[in-house]
Amino acid sequence: MDDLLSKVLDLQSAWTASNTEEMQKRGVCIRQELPTLLRGQSAALAEALGVPIGSLAIEGRDGTGLKTEVPWVRVCDPTMSPSATTGWYVVYLFSGTGDRVYLSLNQGTTVWTGGDFKARKVGDLRARVGWARPLLTEQMASRTDLCDEIRLDARTPLGRGYEPGNVVAIEYSREALPPQERLLTDLGYMLSLLQTVYAAERLAPHIPGDPAPEVLEAERSAAAAAGRRGRHASRPGRSGQGFRLTSAERQAIERRSVSVASAFFAAQGWKVQDVGTRESFDLLLKRGDERLHVEVKGTTSAGHDVILTRAEVEKQRKYYPANALVVVHSIYLDRAGDAPVATGGTLHCTSPWQVADEDLSVISYAYRTALGRDEGAEIQSSLRVLKKGPRQASPALQASTDAQ
Template sequence: MDDLLAKVLDLQPSWVSTNTEEMQERGVFIRRQLPALIRAHGADLAALLGTPAGDLGVEGRDGTGLKAEIPWVRVFSRDQSPSSTTGWYVVYLFSASGRRVYLSLNQGTTIWTGGVFKARRAEDLRARVDWAWPLVADAAAAHPALRRTIQLDARTPLGSGYGPGNVVAVAYERDQLPSQEVLLKDLAFMTGLLGTLYEAERLAPYIPGDPTPEVVEAEHSAAKTAGRRARKGTRQPRPGQGFLLTASERRAVEHHSVRMATEHFKAQSWSVKDVGDKESFDLLLTRGDERLHVEIKGTTSAGQEVILTRAEVEKQRQYYPDNALVVVHSIKLDRTASEPTTSGGILHCTSPWAVEEEDLTVISYTYRTPMDRPASDQASKEQTLIPPGVPPQRQSDGNPQVTPS
């Protein structure tokens, strides 16, 4: 294994984006030989991940089409990191200079929202790292060679993008590569850290730096309703794991936020009536001649985004300035028991609440198709689809289409 790492490092200074003889040779080491060597230890690595052997993935990439400046070989769970752009994994990253190779606990730098890939911001990646590090810090202390930063000497933006995603790494200098025995021992150690993150991720309703769970769920549902097929190799959100909450978890978060809002307003001498089951808002407040129509949104995230229905937006615009938006964010959700429980949360109230267009983002559209238009309007629009000079075609009703002049 040390010999293969050395061969890749020796080829790194010869990197070009075209498929030269040196890059072809590098590709064989990255895509075939290194993964094959690691797969030979797959059963032990899968046990460290706490996953079935069939769920363990090992793959190497050196660029599709154009050759990548930083080639890599990663170890991962197929379920929790189905592509290199999503989830956590352990990865060998080869510096552009060929001076060193890192074994890094790292993550995907884009996220699937149900319709498109969105690039993660560097600050979001760092927020995820800040979530992950305390989970592995105690175990990492047993390995004194671990470091929190990596330097890949990259010249390209893609090559530089791995740095913010690193949680912790081992660095191997080209002139001090350890034996295969040590390399495999380090790989087992880092895979164990990855297993810790996977377990925590399965239980976490929200990880800082991720999109708001409610927004991901809405986007995913909209894409599914619209008939969009899931992109191959993307992690699909599932209730109770990842980005989606189960129905009981959503109810627990909702009830918790309503309780907090009720206590908040009662402390200000408002009379509070819960009208959420019959109105397009949640609480109706009265205090003397004052009335306030309150919309409440609860979330396990930091609360930067919430979901509003069209009816909620229209009604709140009518009620302004006698209205309020209450966001209860950072709610702690415990999903370890048979029934989810909630605690904590930070309440933020905006009143009066003006719903501005610039603060709204459209997730999906309802489109009136030509079949629902008047026949004359439909025919006129369909005519524009016929290229000039094409003879009329017979329809099933025997009437020819009219060719535009």
């Protein structure tokens, strides 16, 4: 194994995007020889990860067509990381200069746009690292050879993009590669860390840096309605980088957010009426001659994005300035029992709430085809829109509080 790592590192100095003879040799090592060697250790590696042998994925990639500067070989549970662009995994990353290779607990750092790979936001990757690293404190206490940061010396953005995704890594110098027995021991150790991250991820209602579950669900539903097939299949409850919510979980979050918002306004002397089942907003507030029409959104995420229907947007524009947006974010969702339980949350209120076009992102359209136009109808616009914000506009009422 050390010989194969050394061979790849030696070939790194000859890197080019073209499929030269050197790159062909590198590709054989990355896509065939190293994965084959590791598959011979599947029983021990699966045990370290805490999965059946059949639930262990080992793959290597060096670029399809154009050759990537930083090739990799990764090990993971494919139900938790169906592709290298999603989820967590343990991966060998070879530096662009060929002087070192890292064994890294890393994550999907790019997203496939349909034509190429686009780097995820560095802030989102670091937020996910900040969530994962504290989970491993006890397991990492006995090791003094772990790296919080990796340096791949890559010239390409794709090669450099792996660096902020690193949770923890072991660095091997080309001049001092350990023997195979030590390399496999280290790999087993890193897989035990990955097992801990997977266990925590299964219970986490939301991981910082992930898209809001509501946004994922809206995008998935829009894609399904349009007849779009996903590029990669994933296990139930997941969509890309993050979890989707079940119907029971959505209802629990909705009940919690409306309850928190109702208590917030009642404490200010408003008479609160829940009208969500019959109106395109959630709460009607009365206080003397005052009226306030409130849209309430609850989420387990940080609340940067929420989903609005076209009817909700139109209603709130009609009621402005006697309106408000309440986002109850960072709700804790307990999935351990028979039924999900939502608690906590931080309330942010914006009132009056002016829904600006620049804060809306269209998720999908209802398009009137030629058949429909023959009937004299016009093109219909957005089915769903994404509210990005909320904006900083609340001269009459603005609040942000933690719900108990």
